[in-house]
Amino acid sequence: MAERPTQDLSEALKEATKEVHEQAENTQFMKSFQRGQVLLREFKLYLASLYYIYSALEEESERNKDNPVYAPVYFPAELNRSAALEKDLEYFYGPTWRREIQCHEATQKYVDRLHHVGQYEPELLVAHAYTRYLGDLSGGQILRKIAQKSLNLPKTGEGLAFFDFPGVTNISKFKQLYRARMNTLPMDAATEKRIVEEAEKSFLLDIEVFEELQRLISQGKPSANGSAVLPKLELHTRGINRPHSPAATVENVRTQMWHKDMLPSTPFLRWVLALFFLGTAVAVGLYAM
Ligand code: HEM
Numbered sequence: 001m002a003e004r005p006t007q008d009l010s011e012a013l014k015e016a017t018k019e020v021h022e023q024a025e026n027t028q029f030m031k032s033f034q035r036g037q038v039l040l041r042e043f044k045l046y047l048a049s050l051y052y053i054y055s056a057l058e059e060e061s062e063r064n065k066d067n068p069v070y071a072p073v074y075f076p077a078e079l080n081r082s083a084a085l086e087k088d089l090e091y092f093y094g095p096t097w098r099r100e101i102q103c104h105e106a107t108q109k110y111v112d113r114l115h116h117v118g119q120y121e122p123e124l125l126v127a128h129a130y131t132r133y134l135g136d137l138s139g140g141q142i143l144r145k146i147a148q149k150s151l152n153l154p155k156t157g158e159g160l161a162f163f164d165f166p167g168v169t170n171i172s173k174f175k176q177l178y179r180a181r182m183n184t185l186p187m188d189a190a191t192e193k194r195i196v197e198e199a200e201k202s203f204l205l206d207i208e209v210f211e212e213l214q215r216l217i218s219q220g221k222p223s224a225n226g227s228a229v230l231p232k233l234e235l236h237t238r239g240i241n242r243p244h245s246p247a248a249t250v251e252n253v254r255t256q257m258w259h260k261d262m263l264p265s266t267p268f269l270r271w272v273l274a275l276f277f278l279g280t281a282v283a284v285g286l287y288a289m
Contacts, residue, residue: 002188002189002190003188003189003190004188004189005187005188005189005192006189007192008179008182008183009126009182009183009185009187009192009195009196010179010180010182010183012192012196013127013130013182013195013196013199016196016199016200017131017196017199017200017203020200020203020204020207021203023203023207024203024206024207024210025139027207027210027211027214028210028211028214029042029046029210029211029213029214030210033143033146033147034142034143034146036146036149036150037150038146038147038150038151039217040092040151041217042213042217043092043147043151044089044092044093045213045216045217046213047085047088047089047092047162048089048101048102048103049103049104049106049107049209049213050081050085050162051082051085051086051089051101052103052107052108052110052111053107053110053111053114053132053209054080054081054082054085054132055082055111056110056111056114056115056118057114057128057129057132058076058080058081058082059115059118060114060115060117060118060119060122060125061074061076061080061118061125061129062076063118063119063122064118064122064125067122068185068186069122069123069125069126069185069186069187070122070123070125070126070129070185072181072182072184072185073126073129073130073178073181073182073185075178077167078165078167078168078174079129079133079165079167079168081132081136081162084161084162084164085161085162087161088159088160088161088162089101091158091159092159104212104213104216105212106205106208106209106211106212107209107212109205109208110202110205110206110208110209113128113201113202113205114128117198121194123187123191123194123195124194124195124198126182126185126195127195127196127198127199127201127202128198128199128202130178130182130199131199131202131203131206132202133178134175134178136162136163136165137165137168137171137174137175138175140163141163141171143163144160144163144164147160147163148160
């Protein structure tokens with residue numbers, strides 16, 4: 001006879017993913033996000049990745065909505081994110097957003113795993129739903145505030161639909177309900193172990209996505225629409241990222257880059273220029289005396 005689990009699934013998941021959670025929080029991408037240093041370009045790439053991930057998760061969720069190994073945690077009205085992400089992507093990229101975004105390698109790997117799980121190992125789907133949705137309802141709420149401030153997004157919420165859960169009136173109570181529902185899922189000890197391992201895997205897939213986004217930004221790799229991903233120094237968020245007026249954003253970035261371009265590019269030339277100005281100031285001073 002199959003052995004029963006000795007611990008509730010919700011507790012087992014929380015305990016087992018503590019370490020990978022810390023790892024995710026400490027990725028360079030998440031650290032700069034938390035410091036309010038997220039760049040508009042980075043944020044847009046992040047939303048695009050999330051769009052592919054949630055489309056896959058929600059497609060598989062739909063496929064398994066009547067499957068007893070998933071049905072108790074099927075909450076489309078409360079949790080689904082893909083429609084919200086579509087709104088955000090349209091806000092940032094404009095009406096042609098579908099043509100502008102690209103599914104990069106790490107995101108594709110995540111998407112493939114979600115489809116595999118949904119089709120062939122549906123009892124593991126809860127692990128992915130847990131990692132994403134409970135994460136969005138927890139740390140995601142902190143990230144929302146940071147994004148709004150550091151990207152100068154409108155307080156009315158445009159561009160931040162992903163973080164908003166209008167179908168959930170009390171987040172804390174909803175998380176309790178979700179955990180309780182996870183604990184009613186039919187499973188033996190071996191299946192619980194596999195679910196816990198899958199949740200760890202899903203965190204690692206997220207981490208790979210963050211690392212890839214970081215790489216894309218720092219390499220200045222061209223995006224799908226051909227425009228270069230600007231390096232950090234040239235596209236810092238504060239004061240220049242105003243996505244609610246996209247033209248102004250581009251203009252602001254250009255203006256900032258133009259000011260930078262007016263300065264000599266090497267430290268040596270800057271020193272020469274500084275000494276020249278100093279010398280002139282001293283000469284004018286002496287002359288005036
Ligand atoms: C800077 C990034 C992050 C911060 C500040 C953060 C913060 C938090 C906090 C404060 C909680 C506890 C909430 C509570 O006990 O009610 C939490 C829970 C959680 N977070 Fe994060 N988090 C971050 C990133 C992530 C990422 C990247 C993921 C997954 C991809 C994630 C998944 C989760 C999950 C699944 C939980 C629920 C744990 C449980 O109650 O079982 N978090 N997070």
